[in-house]
Structure formats: C-alpha cells, structure tokens
Amino acid sequence: MAVETFSVAEICAEAKRASHALARLDSAAKDAALLAMADALEERAGEVLEANARDLEAGAEGGLGEALLDRLALTPTRLAGMAVDVRRIAALPDPVGEGIEARRLPNGLDLRKVRVPLGVVAVVYEARPNVTIDCSALCLKSGNAIVLRGSSIAGHSNAVLAAVAAEAVAAAGLPEGSISLVAGGGHEELAELATHSESVDLIIPRGGEGLKAALSAVATVPVIYAAAGNCHVYVDASADLEAARAIVLNAKLQRPGTCNSAETLLVHRDAAPDFLPRVLADLHDAGVELRVDGRARALAGSVADSLLDATEDDFATEFLALVLAVGVVDSTEEAIEHVNRYGSGHSEAIVTSSVEASRAFTGGVDAACVYVNASTRFTDGGEFGLGAEIGNSTQKLHARGPIGLRELCTFKYVVEGAGHTRA
C-alpha cells in the first residue's frame, strides 16, 4: 500500500473515481469484500499488534494517560471483536437500491426515488484505531469510498489497519481508492480534507469537542457532527412511580459516560412528595452527585444534607458523569419548555400514565428521540434495529438520531418516459 505517498487532493480524486464504481456494485460483491477484510484482520493480527505496540510505546514515552493508552491499545481479543463486527455489518441489508417511493405521474412518467451512496465519506477520528475498520466497513457496505484521517498518536496502528483493509478489499475486486488513509494528523491535512468539496461528499468527526471545533472552523464540505446529549427524564403527576424509579436509575446509572444518559430529572409537583425522597436516596446511594432546585431540596428527605444547589448552568450541562440536576415543575407544559430550553435535542423521556401528557410531550418536545415510559438509553443504532451506527446526530437536516447505513446514503430520482417532453 503506497497511499501514504499521495497528497490529500490525489487521495480524494482517486476515492471519487472509486466511488463511481462502488455505487454500481451489487451487495454480494461488497459483502465478499467485507468478509475478506474480516479474514485479513485475523490473518494479519501479528502485524497489527506489532504496529500498535509501537504506538503504545511512543504514547507511554510521550506521557499519554491511562485512559488514552487503553483506548489506543489493541489486543488479540479486541482484534477478533473487530473482525466479528465487520462480519456483522456484511450481514446487514444493503441500503443501496432500496426504493423510497415510486409513482406514475399524471403524464405517464414513471418516477422512482431510489437510495444511492453519498460517494466519498471522510472520517476524522481520534485515538481509537478500531474506528479505521468500523467506519471502513460501514462506508463500503453503503457503497461509499472512505477517506480516513486518524490521529498521529495511533499512526502506526491506523496505517497497518488501513493497509490490511484496503489490500483485502482490492484483492476481492473492489476498486483502488475504496479505502484510503491520509498521512499526517495535522490541522493542515484536516483543513484540506474538509474543503475538498469537489470530491468529498460528507465529513464525519469521531472525537471530542476540540476536533469538532477545529472542523467547524474550516469545513466547506457538509459535516454531520455526533451529538452532545443533555437528556431529561420527566416524571409526570400520573406516573407509575416504580417504573419511574427504574427508568431514572437506568437512564443515569447504566452507562453515565454516554450521550444518551440522563443529565436532568424533572418531577411534577404532585408526584414529587412521594417520588423524590426515594429516588434521591437511591441515586445518592449509587454515588450520584445531586444538584437540585429549591423545591426539590424541600422534599428531599433523608439525603437533604448531601445536596448541592443547582445553578442555571447545571441545567444546561452534559455531565457525562455521576452527576444529576433535579428540578420540580408545575405542569407538563413547564417540563416541555424546560426541555426545549436546556436540552440538546438528543433523547428525552416522559414517565406518565396520562395519554394527554404523553401526547403533549411527544408533540411538544423538539428532539431526535422522545420516549414514553422508557429509558433514554435506548437511542442507539443497534437498539433501533439499524444494525450498526456511526454516531448519533442532533442535527435536523439529513440524519437525526442514530446514523446508520441509510444515513450514509442519499437518493436519486429515476424517471422513465416514452419520449416525454414538457408542454
């Protein structure tokens, strides 16, 4: 693999050429290439682990923290898991060619709206080298060429992983340029990639807020940003309080570092006297730091002494940690207003037995996913039956919620006539 000797412009141009061939491949050809990629990951595990060891050594010397080193580390088990994931993606239904609608127009023209690949997808990512394989598999499955730009911290790992993947799919008959890796993890390459709108159809950042900010400052190519999630659970006056307790604990505790975890609990004033003392005690016992408004504090019961006062900022913050803001509201309408004001449009839940409250909340809350009597933690491509996801979007255009294979596609209208001309 000599891709690293090419410029960003050359890589993008070759990816564009590849994308035209990829768009016309049938599912069997793409799936065979993905299975070859999975096999190659297993067969060439030694090379990958060796490269990874070099990155880990350099990282340790360079003073990378434990958590980052763990994200960077590959093991035989992790590699085997990556191969399993690629085979799982190969087994998913092909989104390309799916008919979205089909109509005969009054003039006899047959119009079909058909799902087709976007073309070239660029993925910009940070330490985790598994993104190299995961995103390559998702893009190829959806008929797109992929241009990867990883972090220099994982430079050796990414280079070998991209080479293993690119060589395997090329040997399986996919066009050269289907998978490319941009050499160099600097801001210059990022800027060049993000402004290459003649070749790159979409750029997806996989990383922290710094990466997103760097990208949004320069991008002219369309970007889908993975979402921050300031998610709420609202316990209505009519809620089944046992269900509410289970949902609140699940939404906060099951995996607090994820974007679909709850960051604020809102409780209707009629439910609060019964509900708050119990749930706050449970949350406190589970190690959650509670930041409450004055009305919640007055009803807090046994844990009142351990509570902090919630500031306006607390209600606007995605903690991604064992911290929860808590407030009492007078009505479902007030809960909806609070959610629309402070939420990030990710995942919002109401717990209620009232059809009216459910209807008001699902209609009034402006978010990608609105739950009734279920935890916000279900917002996930796998849980939603999309098979896999490349992230979650809180944007309103194109992709909202989990970004799966369909969201890596666009569509075209195919219109067939019999010599039709416009009058």
Add this chain to the structure above:
Amino acid sequence: MAVETFSVAEICAEAKRASHALARLDSAAKDAALLAMADALEERAGEVLEANARDLEAGAEGGLGEALLDRLALTPTRLAGMAVDVRRIAALPDPVGEGIEARRLPNGLDLRKVRVPLGVVAVVYEARPNVTIDCSALCLKSGNAIVLRGSSIAGHSNAVLAAVAAEAVAAAGLPEGSISLVAGGGHEELAELATHSESVDLIIPRGGEGLKAALSAVATVPVIYAAAGNCHVYVDASADLEAARAIVLNAKLQRPGTCNSAETLLVHRDAAPDFLPRVLADLHDAGVELRVDGRARALAGSVADSLLDATEDDFATEFLALVLAVGVVDSTEEAIEHVNRYGSGHSEAIVTSSVEASRAFTGGVDAACVYVNASTRFTDGGEFGLGAEIGNSTQKLHARGPIGLRELCTFKYVVEGAGHTRA
C-alpha cells in the same frame, strides 16, 4: 406590525417561540390561516400596489434595468396570482405528522419515525416581492416559522406584504412571530441571520450566485442552496431518433433560462451520422448557438459553417441561454464519465431503446434526477407531484432535487414502552 423595530436576535428568538406552537397545530388551523392570508392579499391589494409603486419609482430613479424592474413590479393580476398560489398550497396534504416508518422492536418498544417541522426557516431573497408570500405559505404549511430578509430594492413592497401576511395569520390564531421580516437588506443583517444557529434551523437563499457566495462565506446555520444545472441529453446508439430530436429540442428550447434546461448534447458515434445533421439544423434554425467538438463538426452537414469550436469550459458551463455544447462519444460509459465529470448533478437524460444502456446510465450517473426517454425539463416540484417547491437542490444531504413541503421538515423518533430499561 412593529417587527421592524426589533433586532435580528429578537426576531429570531420570537420565531423560535412561535415555531414550538406552530409544530403542534393541526392542519385545519394552518390551512385556515393560509386562506386568511390569501384573502388579505386581495383585500389589501391597494396598500401593496402603493408600496410597490414607491419601490418601482426609486428603482427607476436608481437606474435599475428593465428586467429587474419587471421582476420587482406587482400588478393586480400578479397579486391575484399570488393569492391563488397560497390557496393552492393550503390545499396540499400536510407533511407534518406523516409516519415515515413504524416498527415494534424485539424488546417490545414501539418505534415510530414521524415527520415534524424543522422549526425556524430563514429565506434570503432578491428583488421578486412575491417570494415574501410564496415562501411564507410554504413554511407555515409545513409548520415552520419564517424569517424573511429581502432586498432593499423591494423594501416597501416586502414590508407591506409581510405585514399583510403576518397580520392575517395572527388574526387567524397563529402565534406572533410566525412570519417576520428583518429590516435592512445589508450584509450585516445577513451575517447575523446566518450565524443564529440557536434559533434558525435552516437558511435558504433565493437569488443569484452573488447572494450564495455572500451567504456561504458567513453561514454557520445549515444552508440549502438552490442549484445550478449543467444538464445533459445523451442520445444512445439505439435511440429512437424522432424521440431524441423532440427531447433535445424541448430540453434546450422550452425555457432556456431555467436550471433544468440542457446545456450539452452528447451523441453516440453510431447515431451521430444520422442524427446530428438534422438536430443541429433544427437547433440552428431555432436560434441556438452551437459549440461542437471535432467529431460533431465533421458530421454537422448543412450548418457546419455556423458552428463554434467547443472548449473545455463550454462543457463545464451552465449557459442559461440559447447556447448548446455538442460532443460525440464512443460508448454509454464515455457518456456517463462525461456527465459525472462536467455535470452539476441536477438533471441528466439518456435517449435509448437499450435496457442495458438505460440501466448503466441510471445506475452510473451521479445526479439528483436521471431521465430515460424524457426531457430534463420535468425536474420541478409541481411536475413531480410535490405540489409546490421552494427550489431545486443538487446537494446530496437532506434534500436532493425539488425542495417541497416534506423537504422543509425533519423527523423525530417517538418510542413508547411500558417501563422499559436497557439491560
């Protein structure tokens, strides 16, 4: 109407508040407001025409050309036409609430993907004052609040039209802020509007390339650009040459200033000797300036002397005029490559009797609309049965092809459970 005394920030914030109420309105309430808007346009025609006369006078004094003055001018007939269009939009199906998909997940959660309004749509436009009404009706019908920013040339007309529309829909019960007009047509207001991402969900420019460039330089809000169309007709070896002739003439001549008109004719070498002399003569007789490659010139017959040589630039140009580039190709594959290289991804046609060629062209051409045996001129929201359109998109994300009411919407997932928590 006092909106003109508010800042862009205040206008956007009020539009956001209005959008939350608009999103929950039923179709009957929105349609009644649109009918009230249409009635008000007729009832207050005098005020509108008076304001328009002031703009026309200032325009004439300021040295506006004939064409611009005509675009600016309102007449009783044009106003009546605008009212008719609003009533037509009111009669269209409501896109809001439409179920896109619904599934029960394996864990019993009921998931629905439902179409909902985007929220606040900003429309930035040039001289035509009818855009004020047209876009307001489309946005309200799709449950969005609209913020308008017109050109200062049409300042008086737009102010009265926006006031008439806003007052009529407010009297019909729609929230304040459903329709607003930003005072001042300067670049400062444009930049402020285009970066107000906390309130504005989408910005649509309706105007020339200068406006688009000004917007793309500053926008952080998502933008959908109306498309340039460098459209092709490809006449395959197996084409019915009578049908091909009718399609080429229609695609070039029916309305040459539109983005879905043909700018390049490609002819397969086997069809060229029969087809080119006749069609070039027809086009020449119709006043079309022909810019041809060497192989086309050699087969041109009677009109050979009147032909210009096509440059590389000619094949890349959207003429929007009675000019056509003409080339001969060796194969359908070469035609596809030409189209993908020079086309703008708008509307592309093949004329053929071959199933193989049709399949190759519709599969291989990367464009919003691909036609088989039909004129490119059909790319239009009305023709496609969308009822109305706000423009045509050659972007691949969100909206591709005609931008109708559905494309002014996003969706949300509504997920209902019975106390579901994630394991």
